[in-house]
Amino acid sequence: MDKRVYIETYGCQMNEQDTERILRLLEGSQYLETKHAQEADLILINTCSVREKPEHKVYSALGRFKRFKEENGAIIGVTGCVAQQEGDRLLDRVPYLDMVIGTHAIPLIPHLLKKIEGTGERVCEINFNENGTYLRTPLPQSSLAKVKSYVTIMQGCDHFCSYCIVPYVRGREKSRSSVEIIEEVSHLAEMGVKEVCLLGQNVNGYGKGLEEEISFTGLLERINEIRRIERIRFTTSHPKDLSEELIQAFSKLKKLCEHSHLPFQSGSDRILKAMHRGYTKESYLEKIDRLKEVCPSIALTADVIVGFPGEEEKDFEETLDLLKKVQFDDLFSVKYSPRKGTRAAQFQDKVEEKVKQDRLSVLQEIQREITLQKNQALEGQVEEVLVEGCSKQSDQDVTGRTRSNKIINFEGALNLAGELVPVKISKAYPHSLRGEMLI
Numbered sequence: 199m200d201k202r203v204y205i206e207t208y209g210c211q212m213n214e215q216d217t218e219r220i221l222r223l224l225e226g227s228q229y230l231e232t233k234h235a236q237e238a239d240l241i242l243i244n245t246c247s248v249r250e251k252p253e254h255k256v257y258s259a260l261g262r263f264k265r266f267k268e269e270n271g272a273i274i275g276v277t278g279c280v281a282q283q284e285g286d287r288l289l290d291r292v293p294y295l296d297m298v299i300g301t302h303a304i305p306l307i308p309h310l311l312k313k314i315e316g317t318g319e320r321v322c323e324i325n326f327n328e329n330g331t332y333l334r335t336p337l338p339q340s341s342l343a344k345v346k347s348y349v350t351i352m353q354g355c356d357h358f359c360s361y362c363i364v365p366y367v368r369g370r371e372k373s374r375s376s377v378e379i380i381e382e383v384s385h386l387a388e389m390g391v392k393e394v395c396l397l398g399q400n401v402n403g404y405g406k407g408l409e410e411e412i413s414f415t416g417l418l419e420r421i422n423e424i425r426r427i428e429r430i431r432f433t434t435s436h437p438k439d440l441s442e443e444l445i446q447a448f449s450k451l452k453k454l455c456e457h458s459h460l461p462f463q464s465g466s467d468r469i470l471k472a473m474h475r476g477y478t479k480e481s482y483l484e485k486i487d488r489l490k491e492v493c494p495s496i497a498l499t500a501d502v503i504v505g506f507p508g509e510e511e512k513d514f515e516e517t518l519d520l521l522k523k524v525q526f527d528d529l530f531s532v533k534y535s536p537r538k539g540t541r542a543a544q545f546q547d548k549v550e551e552k553v554k555q556d557r558l559s560v561l562q563e564i565q566r567e568i569t570l571q572k573n574q575a576l577e578g579q580v581e582e583v584l585v586e587g588c589s590k591q592s593d594q595d596v597t598g599r600t601r602s603n604k605i606i607n608f609e610g611a612l613n614l615a616g617e618l619v620p621v622k623i624s625k626a627y628p629h630s631l632r633g634e635m636l637i
């Protein structure tokens with residue numbers, strides 16, 4: 199008889215992709231996904247600690263699930279960054295928790311589950327696996343097929359930006375072999391996936407440490423050849439490592455979408471130095487100019503942090519100046535939040551919470567206006583849209599994305615999902631577009 203797994207996922211795309219990997223692994227152990235924790239035999243909380251204080255959230259989720267342990271005998275586990283950081287402490291604090299699975303231990307889940315089912319033993323597995331085999335991912339079954347899919351090409355990071363927890367909870371950079379990645383993308387294409395987004399903290403580092411000699415652009419070239427894949431995206435490229443070869447790929451590779459997510463974090467050279475980012479405002483702007491020269495229609499998005507320790511008003515002004523100069527299509531802006539164990543958490547010159555909040559509001563207001571203007575400039579244009587499914591607002595409408603990754607809604611039937619269709623943009627909003635299909 200099939201069993202049911204419920205996974206609650208926090209955080210970024212990387213974590214969502216880990217959830218998908220776990221689901222694929224568990225399919226092999228006869229666990230099917232359920233969206234209802236009350237009917238699950240296995241409940242997992244997949245945690246992220248990059249931007250938020252996650253421990254509190256995890257303990258409160260565990261509190262919510264306690265009764266499913268008592269009433270249904272569900273097995274309960276924590277995976278992801280918090281599992282990696284807290285390890286045995288989680289088992290000590292939560293007596294009904296059965297397993298703690300670190301970021302490199304995902305492939306062990308089926309084996310550990312058998313152990314728990316057989317012996318009732320509680321397990322904690324948080325060792326780093328240095329050979330990269332933890333990145334192996336089972337191919338998806340058809341039940342998990344979608345129009346677009348993320349594909350993890352590497353994990354971990356060697357950069358050690360002073361604010362960031364990633365190198366500590368995900369370990370050093372490790373790439374998956376190109377053979378494995380191509381096999382996965384080809385399989386997804388056979389299942390009807392039209393768009394892949396390649397994931398890594400620093401995709402420019404792809405290939406380092408592999409036996410084969412391959413760069414990230416080399417990998418893109420090979421994926422560009424895969425039949426039935428219509429669109430390729432990737433995230434994230436570190437500005438310091440964005441190579442001319444990769445910039446050129448935006449004009450050479452037909453399937454590579456005209457969108458680059460290039461986090462800058464701050465516009466102040468002094469703060470960039472304290473963040474240990476390895477570039478200046480000027481060199482960042484030079485890369486942006488190159489991207490615009492090579493691919494004039496490119497859409498640009500980025501991450502920015504406000505209120506990093508020591509950030510003064512003039513540093514913040516530099517950040518505002520940078521975003522006005524670049525004219526990003528969208529921006530993911532957050533307040534700095536200290537992460538235990540990182541260097542910046544020790545920095546003394548903290549910025550007051552109210553100042554951080556005020557700066558964030560000012561920045562977001564400016565960006566809202568820029569985003570709206572960028573969207574309005576598209577009114578009247580025809581864009582190729584990949585239809586993803588039914589729109590949230592109306593069942594007469596479908597939703598999809600342009601090549602520049604903008605959300606667009608228009609009247610159409612659900613069987614258009616997976617099709618590439620021309621859509622004329624009729625109205626721009628701050629977070630989406632409205633259009634009319636032309637066929």
Ligand code: SAM
Pocket residue numbers: 248249361362363364399400434435436461463501502503532533534535536537
């Ligand atoms: N590797 C990418 C890069 O180099 O820009 C970013 C990956 S990071 C996991 C995702 C984003 O989380 C960062 O771009 C940064 O804006 C944000 N972030 C990371 N640590 C943070 C912190 N301590 N406080 C606030 N935001 C943080």
Ligand code: SF4
Pocket residue numbers: 355356357358359362363364365399400436
């Ligand atoms: Fe974190 Fe910096 Fe690595 Fe990005 S490059 S994951 S911000 S340490």
